[in-house]
Amino acid sequence: MKELKAYTGDFDPNLRLEDLSKEVLVNLLREYARLGLLLEAQLNSLISQKFGVEAATDINLKARLVVEPIEMKTIKEILGIPGNDVVSMIKTMQWIPDGPLNGDIFQLHYDIKNNNHVIMTVTKCKSMEYYERHGDEKGMKNLCEVLEPPIFNAICQAINPDMKMRPLKLPPRKSKDDICCQWEIKIEPKT
């Protein structure tokens, strides 16, 4: 198996991803993840300019409620993550392109009470910090109160329809040393 550190030389029509070194594959993964985020950001910004923030939020929500569950199911399958409890969900969420492993956009801490009950604390969130820096409370409210709760629930329910994520603490925060937000994730079978 080749271990290419760079793609120099001639175009190779038979080059496989596995021919690249692990370091290069990781670089490429970060590039693909960044590209997905850029695509979403460009669309959001374009729609906001043309039709306003409310329309952009509504469109963003509709699109992500479809895409995120597909993404979760795909990643769970390709990484062979077993189970459908809360811990399986957080293991899957580690690898989504807009998740915590992509650069330094988010930092998360999980307090695992048991396999079906986890407290997720977001200690760094560049998106929220952007709105905070610009004093844009409406933008922050759209992101943290309108978009994220239903999207997080769709992410959970892609793994288990009985899984729910509830906000315990949402922005605005009192100081920059404070956490960004906190969520309780639980399996709650329908009665």
Add this chain to the structure above:
Amino acid sequence: MKDLEEYSGKYAPDIKYQDFSKDALARLLNAYSKEMALLSAFWYNAVKERCGEEQAFACEVKVWEDIGAPEINWTREALNIQGNDLNAFAKLIEMGGAFARDIYDSTFDFKSPNHVVFTITKCPSLAYLERHNEKERIAKLCQILEPASMRAYAAAVNPDIIITPLKLPPRDGWDEKGWCGLCCQWELKIEPNK
């Protein structure tokens, strides 16, 4: 460095991409690439539902024109692909995130270093639209969006690349012309004196 084939054990808070095998990383890359195609398609649907088809298509074209340069530049960085000739263009398209390698199939026929025929032989988007008889959408995607996007990607590699569509859908009568198995075909040229 670990070489995990899958993530079946306990939750690992400090796990990194590097802990996986190359095969697992390649699977993740394909998944990320597919996600981009899905994002674009579902955003288009949501914009269309709220603002109408014309606006949705205008946004789709603008975004794919704008994303060409960052995608080319980031792929260059990730793989250290040098140069601005057609060899570099072919390598950058082959490895770029938007051209998911297990979704699309293509060939680059190098007539000379400055003349290439690029043929797409598998395009599930086109196959889907043909199955649903969406002729108007095919015409817009293949005859307006794709040429605009191809030009943006080519210009990001080298503004002197001239890209000309040779065959674009709809594919009515293509079999009779002997164009079986083609989805679209493009000619890329760099004039040597430029």
